Amino acid sequence: MNILVADDDPAISHAYELYLKNFRHKVDSALDGQTLLKKIRGVDYDLIILDVKLPDRNGIDLIQDIKKHNNKTDIILISGHSDVIDSVNALDLGVYDFLQKPINFEQLALVLDRYVNEKAKKIPEKNLDVIKNTSKPAVYLKDLKFAFEQSLFHKKIGSIGIYSEKMQIIFNKLKKLHNFPHIPVLIEGETGTGKESIAKYIHYESAHKHEPFVAVNCATLKKELFEAELFGYEKGAFTGADPKGKDGYIQAAENGTLFLDEISEIPLDFQAKLLRVLQEREYIKVGSSQTLRVKTRIICSSNKSLKNLVKKKKFRKDLYYRLNVCMITIPPLRERKEEIIPLVILFLFKTNKELNSNVEAIENDVFEMLTQYNWPGNIRQLQNMITKLLLFTNDAILRKDHFINIIVPAEEKEPGVSNKIDLSNFDLPDEPFNINDFIKLIVKKPW
Numbered sequence: 001m002n003i004l005v006a007d008d009d010p011a012i013s014h015a016y017e018l019y020l021k022n023f024r025h026k027v028d029s030a031l032d033g034q035t036l037l038k039k040i041r042g043v044d045y046d047l048i049i050l051d052v053k054l055p056d057r058n059g060i061d062l063i064q065d066i067k068k069h070n071n072k073t074d075i076i077l078i079s080g081h082s083d084v085i086d087s088v089n090a091l092d093l094g095v096y097d098f099l100q101k102p103i104n105f106e107q108l109a110l111v112l113d114r115y116v117n118e119k120a121k122k123i124p125e126k127n128l129d130v131i132k133n134t135s136k137p138a139v140y141l142k143d144l145k146f147a148f149e150q151s152l153f154h155k156k157i158g159s160i161g162i163y164s165e166k167m168q169i170i171f172n173k174l175k176k177l178h179n180f181p182h183i184p185v186l187i188e189g190e191t192g193t194g195k196e197s198i199a200k201y202i203h204y205e206s207a208h209k210h211e212p213f214v215a216v217n218c219a220t221l222k223k224e225l226f227e228a229e230l231f232g233y234e235k236g237a238f239t240g241a242d243p244k245g246k247d248g249y250i251q252a253a254e255n256g257t258l259f260l261d262e263i264s265e266i267p268l269d270f271q272a273k274l275l276r277v278l279q280e281r282e283y284i285k286v287g288s289s290q291t292l293r294v295k296t297r298i299i300c301s302s303n304k305s306l307k308n309l310v311k312k313k314k315f316r317k318d319l320y321y322r323l324n325v326c327m328i329t330i331p332p333l334r335e336r337k338e339e340i341i342p343l344v345i346l347f348l349f350k351t352n353k354e355l356n357s358n359v360e361a362i363e364n365d366v367f368e369m370l371t372q373y374n375w376p377g378n379i380r381q382l383q384n385m386i387t388k389l390l391l392f393t394n395d396a397i398l399r400k401d402h403f404i405n406i407i408v409p410a411e412e413k414e415p416g417v418s419n420k421i422d423l424s425n426f427d428l429p430d431e432p433f434n435i436n437d438f439i440k441l442i443v444k445k446p447w
Contacts (some may be wrong), residue, residue, distance in 0.1 A: 001046040001116075003115060004039060006030045006062075008055050012103075014050065019105050023112070027199055033057030040069050047096075047115070049324030052087065060086055063093045076111060078103060085183060088326055091173040092168070093290065098176070118284040125300065132366055138361040138397050141352075147345035152397040155203045163342040164332055174198065184278055186263075186323040187301040189330030195301040196261060198328060202299060203257040211256030215248050219265040226270045228286045237287025250283060253296045263300040264309055265325070271316040276320050277383055333375040333382065340371050346385040357390040361397045369400055373407055381407070 003025050013029040019028045030036040033054045040048075042191035048066060052059040059077060066073055079087040087098040095112050127146035133140050152160040162171055169251045177185060181270070185196045185202065196215060203213045221229050232248030233241055250256055266274060279282050281294040300323055309315035330423075333340065344367075352359055375381055386405050393402055 001101055001105060002026045002027045002028075002043065002061050003240050003396045004030060004036065004043075004045045004048045004170065006033070006036045006048060006054065007051045008032060008053070019108075022331055023109075029057065031055075033062050033375070034060075036062065037065060037069075037179075040066060040073070040245075041150070045073050047112075048075050050072060050075055050077055050078055052083045060090050060093075061096060063090060067094060067252050075114065076108075084180060085325060087181065088173060089360045091176065094169060097172070098215060124447035131341065131364070134364065136364075138363045139367075140347070140361040141348060144345045145349075147342040148349040150342075151346055152206070154204060156209075159346060160197065160201070161339065161343050164338040166336050167339065170183065170198075170238055170328060170330065171201075174202055175205070177326070179208040181208065181297045183326050184307070184323055185299045185328065186328050187299065187328045187330065188305065189301075189303065190332045190378055191303045192378030193330040193332060194379050195303075195330060196259065198330065198355070199259040199301065203259075203297070206257075206297075207307065208256055210296070212253050213257050213259065215259040215261060216248055217261045219262040221265075222266050226267055227273065230274075231285050233285050233286035234288045241287075243411060245285075245287075248285065250277070250294060250296055251292075257297045257299060257337060264302045264304045264306060264392050268314075268316065271319045273275045273314065273321055275319045278319075311360050333378045337371050340375070340382070343366050344370060347383050348390075351386050351390050355387075355390050357393075359390060359393070363397060365396060366400050366403060369403065370407075 003066070004018055005013050005020075005027060007013045007016070007029070008031050009059050010031065013031070017027045017029060028039060029047070030039055033056050036048070036050075039045075046201050050059045050062065050066075054062075060083075063075060066075060071094075074096040075094075077087050077090060078101060079098050080101050084100065087095075088100065096115060099107060099111065119165055127150075129143075130143050147161065147163070148159070150163075151160075154160070154164065162168055177183065177356075185199075187198050189195050196267060199215070200213060203209065204409045216230075218226075228237070228241070228246075228248070230250055232251055235241070235243055235245040238244070271282070277294055278298065282291050283294060284291055290333075306323070307317050307318050310317050344362075351357065356446075385403070388406050389398065389402055395402070
């Protein structure tokens with residue numbers, strides 16, 4: 001590989017060069033950001049090892065300049081302890097990985113080996129050629145095993161398909177979060193995009209995977225009992241309380257993970273107390289004066305934009321900024337349509353086995369229909385569709401008519417009827433805009 005090392009210490013740059021040349025890599029160096037930018041104009045590097053602290057530029061600020069010049073150039077950040085959160089968030093910009101100082105060259109070698117192996121793998125888009133190039137009316141599942149073989153499997157979560165660059169970037173970020181349980185995580189995404197699966201992946205791949213994972217849907221908690229449910233309470237704390245007292249969800253998830261789903265539904269008057277939990281890592285049970293330490297990782301999620309709710313004064317700004325330290329934004333399925341076909345195949349393999357079904361093939365025109373649909377229910381809707389199909393279909397080959405009645409509700413089939421939008425999560429720009437540009441966003445049709 002052709003590698004550029006950007007570090008302001010000549011001795012460290014030389015150490016990198018000597019080490020990497022042992023693996024037959026071609027190595028160049030730059031001592032500052034200006035030199036780096038000059039060098040990438042003349043040479044297309046496969047990989048840049050970039051120190052976050054350069055004398056003239058912050059390394060993270062350089063990422064977009066590097067990507068603008070050559071989006072195929074990958075970056076490994078070298079960061080200090082104080083730069084960890086910035087480095088984790090830089091993974092959203094397409095950074096391959098980051099390592100903390102002091103650098104362990106054996107660890108660097110492992111990252112480079114993983115990098116080379118991942119680059120050598122076939123990407124799902126190439127495997128889809130069996131569908132695109134076939135002249136046969138149907139494609140057999142036995143020829144589509146790539147979707148199953150290239151998925152991740154976890155016994156606590158099930159099969160996870162990562163078939164787009166957007167999702168690969170997200171999972172690169174999740175892998176790093178395993179090592180930093182002190183960093184709060186906020187997961188935003190529409191209903192059905194898999195927010196709880198993401199939270200479980202963070203937990204079950206961490207060092208605390210054998211500790212409890214407790215999921216709480218905030219929308220189902222009664223407003224007056226919010227504090228008691230999360231913090232717990234002492235005996236006699238309020239009318240109707242358990243006479244023995246009760247531990248809250250925070251304590252139930254001790255040493256593990258507490259997943260607060262639909263965090264937007266937390267009452268405003270309780271949000272200040274949750275902020276204290278996140279900032280000070282402590283809380284007090286209802287009816288008690290004893291301060292308890294939080295020994296729990298807290299992951300929050302929302303199917304609404306918290307930023308929009310802050311503007312409408314329905315969510316505390318200070319709590320939002322605290323939660324937004326590390327955000328995972330899961331794009332809806334309609335924005336990563338390259339994943340639809342592999343996911344359909346993955347769910348067919350999985351559900352065929354679970355239901356002992358005998359589906360063997362899918363007619364070609366089905367794939368085009370599925371990729372044109374908007375999937376308002378996202379991955380959950382797609383998976384439920386496959387389950388329904390296999391429950392009520394005995395045919396070995398799936399046809400277009402098998403799918404239509406399941407994925408398109410009757411009211412959507414009527415001409416002139418559009419999909420509904422979530423008005424509570426819809427926001428117009430602050431600046432002047434042309435309403436015509438928003439017609440396609442506001443009015444959506446299934447096909």
